[in-house]
Amino acid sequence: MNFFKNSNLAQAWLVLLLATVFGTALAGIQVKLSPVIEANKTRETMEKIPDLVLDTSMATQTATQDLIIQSRVIEIEKNGITKFYPVYDVQQKNGSLAGHVAKARGQGYADKIEVLIGLDAGGNTITGLFILDQKETPGLGNKIVEKTWRDQFINKLSDTPLIVVKSKTGQPNEIDGISGATISSRSVTGIVNTTIADIRPRLLPIPKTEETE
C-alpha cells in the first residue's frame, strides 16, 4: 500500500486525468471550430487575390466579381514527399489570364508561416505577397506582415532565387532582411523561392474545367 502511495502514478493521477479531460475538450472544440476558421482564411484569400495579381491602381477599379477565380491543387513529388499547393487562376471577364495566386506554408522562426504569392500569367514575375498566418516574435519577426517589406517582392523575376541581404548591393534578386529578424525574413523568402520553383513549370496550361453556367 505504501509502495503504491509513493509511486509516480499515484502522485500524478490528477495531472494525467486533467490532461486527458482538457485534451478531449480541446479536440472537440477544434473539430467544431476549424471549419469556421478555415472558411475565414478562404474568405480572406479571396479578398486578397485581386490585390496580388493586379496593379494597385487596377485592383481598385476592378471589383472581385469582374474576375473569374478558379482554384486547383498542384501536386509536386519531391524526394519522395508529395507537396500540395492550392493555386488560384485569375482570369479577366474577357477571358484573358491575369495571373495566379499560390498558397504555401513553411517553417518560420516560431511557427508555420502561411503566405499567398501572386504571379503573373505563366509565373515569370512576382506580382504580390501576403502573409496569411504567422506567429513570429512581436516587434521583430512579425514585421514580415508589413506592406513596405512585402512590397519588395513585387516585380522580382522568378527565374533567379531571391536572397536575403543585410545591405543591398544593387543585384535585382536581393531582399532587404528585417534587422533582428533574419530568420523570419529568410523563411518567407525561402517559402517564396521553393514554391515558385515547384509550381512554375505546372502553371500553364490551365487544366480545363467544366464550365458552370
Add this chain to the structure above:
Amino acid sequence: MTDQPTAFERFVQGILPENPVFRQLLGLCPTLAVTNGMKPALTMACSVAFVLLCANIVISLIRNLLKPHLRIVVFTLTIAAFVTIADRFLAAYFFQMSKTLGPYIPLIIVNCLIICRCEVCASKQSVFTAASDAMGQAIGFGLALSSIAAVREILGTGMFFGIRVLPENWPDWVIMVLPPGAFLTLGLLLGLVNWIELIKSRRAS
C-alpha cells in the same frame, strides 16, 4: 479559514486596492503590447477575464486534491486549456481581431496574473470566493488596460474606438501608439495612482 478575505472583499480588492496592473504590477506584457487601441485592449481584457474565471473555478473545485509539489503543473495545464479555447474562439468569430492580437492571446498562458490568483485565492478558498476574486481582478485588469489604451489611442490617433474625438488638425502623437508610448503612459498612470494613494493616506493620518 478565518484569516482569509471574504468573497466580497476579494471582489472589491481586485478592482482598485489590489489592482493587478497598477498595484501588483502583474500581467504587464499584454498591458504594454495591446493597448495601442481600445478594441484590442478590450478584447484582451475579455479573454483574460474568461480564462481567469474558468481557471479559478476549476482550481477551486479541485483544490482539495492538489498535491503541493504538483500544483503549478495543474495550474498551467488548466490555464493553457482555457487559453486555447479563447484563441480558437477568436480565430473563428473575430478573425481580424485575432490576427491583430496575433501571439498575445496564446501568451495569456504565461500571464502571471492568472497563476497568481490560482495560487493566492482559488487553491485555498471556495468556488464562490474564487469566482468573485476572478471577477474583481478581471474588472481591475480591464480598467487598467482600457485607461492606458484610452490615453494612447486618443493622443496617438485622435480617435476613440476608431471614432474621431479630437479635431481633424490634431497632430497625432505617433509615439503614443508605438512601444515607447506604452511605457510612458503606464509610468505616468502608475505615478498618478500612487500619488492619489499618498494624498489619501496623508489626509487619513
